[in-house]
Every structure is written in structure tokens, then in C-alpha cells.
Amino acid sequence: MNKISDKVWILISFVTAIVLWQLISMSEAGVVFASPVEVIEKCIKKIADGTLWLHISYSLFRVIAGFSLAFIASIPVAFLMGWYRPVRGLIEPWIQFVRNIPPLAYIPLIIVGVGVDERSKVTVIFIASFLVLVVTIYQGVRSVDATLIKAAKILGASDRDIFFKVVMPASTPFILVGTRLGLSAALTTLVAAELTGASKGLGMMIQTASGNYDMGTVLLGIIIIGIIGMAMEKFVRFLERRLTGWQETHVQ
Template sequence: MPKSRLFLGKPATPGKVYGAPGAGRSGFISFMTAVALIALWFVVTRMGLIKPIFLPSPVAVYDKFIEAMTEGVANSTLAQHTGASLARVMGAFFLALVTAVPIGVLMGVNRIARGLFDPIIEFYRPLPPLAYLPLVIIWFGIGEFPKIFLIYLAIFAPMAIAARAGVKSVSIEQIHAAYAMGASSTQIIWHVILKAAMPEIFTGMRIGIGVGWTTLVAAEMVAASRGLGFMVLNAAQYLASDTVIMGIIVIGFFAFAFDLLVRYLERLLIPWKGKV
């Protein structure tokens, strides 16, 4: 009976009898899926099956993109809106990176730190940012800091939990072997635990940057005058669906681009992932 091709994207690697489930490249399939969706968008709007106020045509969205780049929308150009949002998201991301990862690692290696931080993180992690947005405004006002702080809180929890999970995934045999060779506790953490936890940490970074972009719209509800989230919210008030869709596409583009960047850094910095 011939072997099923369901799980095989290409012939099995030499030395392997069976291909792994899900093996093979899917880039072409993803590209064709995107092309099919855009083509369906063209057909539906061209035939008038959906009113433009609900779903404008791709041409109308493109024209709005050009207008936003040149003349601007909501009192700023698209570049200015994008720059403001990038500054907020990336500022919150790097702030979370230098705080959440060390705390997550500390939670994994120290029971006192775990007892201190775990209840706090697990309590607020499931809460939607809009739930504690009023409290952030009361505490910090309506300036730039509360916007960044709101995004920071959303990113912090998944990154800290991922770092802690990475520490817990370290093989105890590796730790015992390092101790047997005379390594100190600091060397164990730095050279054994942290390196072994890197794949989980990068997963937390990918999740965190995604959560940061999803929190952007909520953050820019706080008396913002620029930003992609502000632009989308402002357009929604006037039922300008072409601007809304254009803003969603731009946000999605940058979120996807940063995810690809983190994936690239992951392959570059931890080439052993999935091989040991």
C-alpha cells in the first residue's frame, strides 16, 4: 500500500524513514490563500454584494492609503501615526524585555520570588486591558506614560510566564553535571539555565509583541492625538470604513513584520532549537 502523502511536503530527509507530521514548506500555500482572499474581496465589492460603508473595495482602501501618506488623516500623515504607535509598542516591549525575563527566570529558580510575583501575574494576566484602563488613567493621568504602561502590562505577563516555563524545562541532569564540574550557582543560571530557557523566552517575546499590538487601540483611547489605533477609532466615529480597514492592514503588517524579525533572531541566536 503506497505511503500517504498527507503529512509529507517533500521526500523524507536521508536517514529518516517517515516524514514528520506537518513537515515541509507552506509558504506557497499561504501566498495563494492571501491571493484568493484578496480576489474574493475584489469580486464581492465589484458585484455590490456588500455596501461600501460596510466593506469598501480594495481600490478605495488603496486610495485612502495614498491619501493618508500624502495629505494625512485625523490631522496627521500615516507616517506620523505609525511613528507614534511604533514608539509606544516598542518602548513597552523593550521595557518588558528587561524586566519580565529576569523576573521570570528568578521565579523559576527561587521559591520566594515565585511566591511574590506569581499571584500578581496570574491575577491580572487574564484581565482585558480595558478593565484596568480607568485605573491607569486615575493613577497616571492622560499623558504618554499611561499609554506605554498599559501596553507594558499586557506584554509583561506572557513574557514572564514564558521565561519561568523555560527555566522549568531545563534538564536536571545538565544542572547536576555543571555542579559536578565545579560551577557556581551564578554560572549555573547564566550558562545552563538561561541558555536552555532561550527557546521559551523567544516564544514569550513573540506572544508579547502580538499582545502589545492588540493592546495598542485600547492604549490610544487615552487622549491620544496620533497613532494607528487613534486613527482607526477616529475613523470609526465617522463610519469611514476605508480608513478603518487601511489602519487594520497597517497594524497587521507591522505586527507580522516584528514577528518575522523575532523568528529570524531566534534562528540566529539559538540554532540548536529542536535539534537537542
């Protein structure tokens, strides 16, 4: 068994999942689970009429915009929390409080505050990603080996040098882990974000199809979101290998 390559195991896993999926669709649960053939037919139909790419493009824009804004905002907040105790004392309790509230709970406030245009959807995704990113990167800053900082001070390094040449490089793996988790949070929040009056997007496609009992389209949307998530995960892992190759181990 140990001689079987990872690629073969992936193929076996994929085939097994398809077989199980087909068997489930043939049982009483078929009311919920459309068959693989039905999902493929829906996919072909939506590609042909151009609606699938439209939904994907809108959802990708919202995820990337919300995550990018969260990433830009989280870096200074996380580093300030980790570097300055007064900032940590002021901000950390609120971060810990807000992160336990599901983004779905913010939707009524966001709709009233910014309306039902693209800003509301991006805001929901921003909140979900920002909280994950801040907590992860902050933990990275706090876990920097104190010996490295003391050694740098003994060698005459200024606070600026310590921050940019010791703390930031040591925190890079945590930033990348936070990126992976933040992207995951953005995708898992996508459907909730598109509750704020969206007319296009994968989440909206799933909700509309569910209302019409179109389970083939529902499963198609779920599968596409999963594929997008896996692609993003692979990309960030690639960056992680390139940017943290100097370390003996990577943060998981």
C-alpha cells in the same frame, strides 16, 4: 500539489483573499467592508498628506517603548520566580491573577494615575506585554532539564555558573517565544492603549474613522497593524534561528 513552492502558495492565498474581499464589498456586507480600491485610495491620500506616516510613527513608538520596558522588567522577575521558590510563591499567584484581566480594564486607573499623555499608552502596552513575557520565560526556566543542573553540580559548578551557563542558554528559546508573544500582545493592545486620550496613532485613526463611518480608513489601519505584526514576527524568527541554531529543535 506538493511541487508548488511556499512562495507560490503565499501568492495564491493573497490573490484569493483579495478576490473574496472584493466579493464581500460588493454584497450587503459592503457597508462594513470597503473595497480594496477604496482602501488603496485612502492609503494614497494619507501618504500624500503625511498623516499616515505620523500615525504609524506614534504607534510604533508606543509599541516598542512599552514592549522594551516589559522585556527588561520581565527577565529578572521570571528568572527569580523560576530559581527561588520563596519568590515564586510570593509573585506567581498575583501574576496568574492579573494576567486574566484584560488591559482595557486598567485604563481608568491608568488615566487617573499617570494622566493622558504618552505614559498612559506605554503603560497599558507594558502591562499586556509584561504578563505574557513573564509567564513564558518563567515556564522556560522551570523546564530546564534537571539532569543538566545535576551534571554541572557534580562537575563542581557554582550556582552562578549553573545560572549563567546552563539555565540562561537553555531558556533562550523560551525568551524568544516570549518576545514573539509579547510583541503580539503589544500590538493587540495598541487600539485600547490609544483610548487614553491619544490624538495620533493607528488606533486613534481607526477609532476616528469608525465614528465617521469611514470604513476604508478603518480597514487601512487594521491592515497596517497586521503588516507591522508580521514584520516583527519575521524579525524575531530570524533572531531565533541565529541564536538557537545549536539546538536540534526550536520551541514553537
